[in-house]
Amino acid sequence: MLDAQVDALYFALSALSFRTIKIMITETGWPSKGAAKETAATPDNAQTYNTNLIRHVINNTGTPAKPGQEMDVYIFSLFNENRKPGMESERNWGLYYPDQTSIYTLDLTGKGPLDTDAAANATSSNGTWCIASSTASELDLQSALDWACSSGNVDCSAIQPSQPCFQPDSTISHASFAFNSYYQQNNATDIACGFGGAGVKTTKNPSYDSCLYLTSGNMKVGANNVTATKPSSTSAESGITSLLVSGVSIAISLLFL
Numbered sequence: 001m002l003d004a005q006v007d008a009l010y011f012a013l014s015a016l017s018f019r020t021i022k023i024m025i026t027e028t029g030w031p032s033k034g035a036a037k038e039t040a041a042t043p044d045n046a047q048t049y050n051t052n053l054i055r056h057v058i059n060n061t062g063t064p065a066k067p068g069q070e071m072d073v074y075i076f077s078l079f080n081e082n083r084k085p086g087m088e089s090e091r092n093w094g095l096y097y098p099d100q101t102s103i104y105t106l107d108l109t110g111k112g113p114l115d116t117d118a119a120a121n122a123t124s125s126n127g128t129w130c131i132a133s134s135t136a137s138e139l140d141l142q143s144a145l146d147w148a149c150s151s152g153n154v155d156c157s158a159i160q161p162s163q164p165c166f167q168p169d170s171t172i173s174h175a176s177f178a179f180n181s182y183y184q185q186n187n188a189t190d191i192a193c194g195f196g197g198a199g200v201k202t203t204k205n206p207s208y209d210s211c212l213y214l215t216s217g218n219m220k221v222g223a224n225n226v227t228a229t230k231p232s233s234t235s236a237e238s239g240i241t242s243l244l245v246s247g248v249s250i251a252i253s254l255l256f257l
Contacts (some may be wrong), residue, residue, distance in 0.1 A: 002028060002053070004191040007065040027076040028053065032103050034089035041089045043104040050075060050095075051107045058110025061151050064194045068151040129213055130183035130193035132175035133200045141175045144195040148178040155181065158211065165211035176206060177213065184214040 006023055013021055030049035034041025053073065062069040080094035080103070096102055132141055149156035158165040159174040166174075179199045186192035193199040207213045 003063040024072040029076040031089035031092045033092035047104045055110045067147045130180045132172045136198040144198045145175040
């Protein structure tokens, strides 16, 4: 959904002939607590969203429309706002309680596996897969395949020679495997099967012989989380705390209580 929103804005700007403006995401995050009806506001969901967000930014994956482009993202927010009016979730978007204790652990390395399973943390693919379109050109398929296996962080070892999915040795077959892996790793959203029009969704499992296509239900979940560093009083007074992780600065929006 985040990529879809960013790309929608890029397309809107392009339609108005503003093609060189870079988009900065000034607030994105997930509440860790909510009212009884706000069932999605849980620490597990907040941890999953922010961990996967950091991984997406650190790896410079970009978006389907802007593959490989670095993203500037501000996580909302550093602290819970215990005096903020409104729904219960409005007060619980922080990584820390007001006493500076961590609400949940957060992988700041961006190196752990994408968390797309476990309880209610992931969106099920609902029996859908993503494959290469038969109408896409060879050039478009190869370009999208190269991106998926590099910037898209897809494990393409299965389509290498002597591996289960190498045969048939064709671009459309290899692209189908890579497209589906990217699709499932990114919560089986419509935008994750875009590939510039080269990808299409199907309800027929494309697995064959010993070549098994991923589904959200058979993906491994990583538990390689580390606890976020406790902020110092000096950094808290600055209004913005920046976390420099693997050379990419992820700034965390801080609103004073």
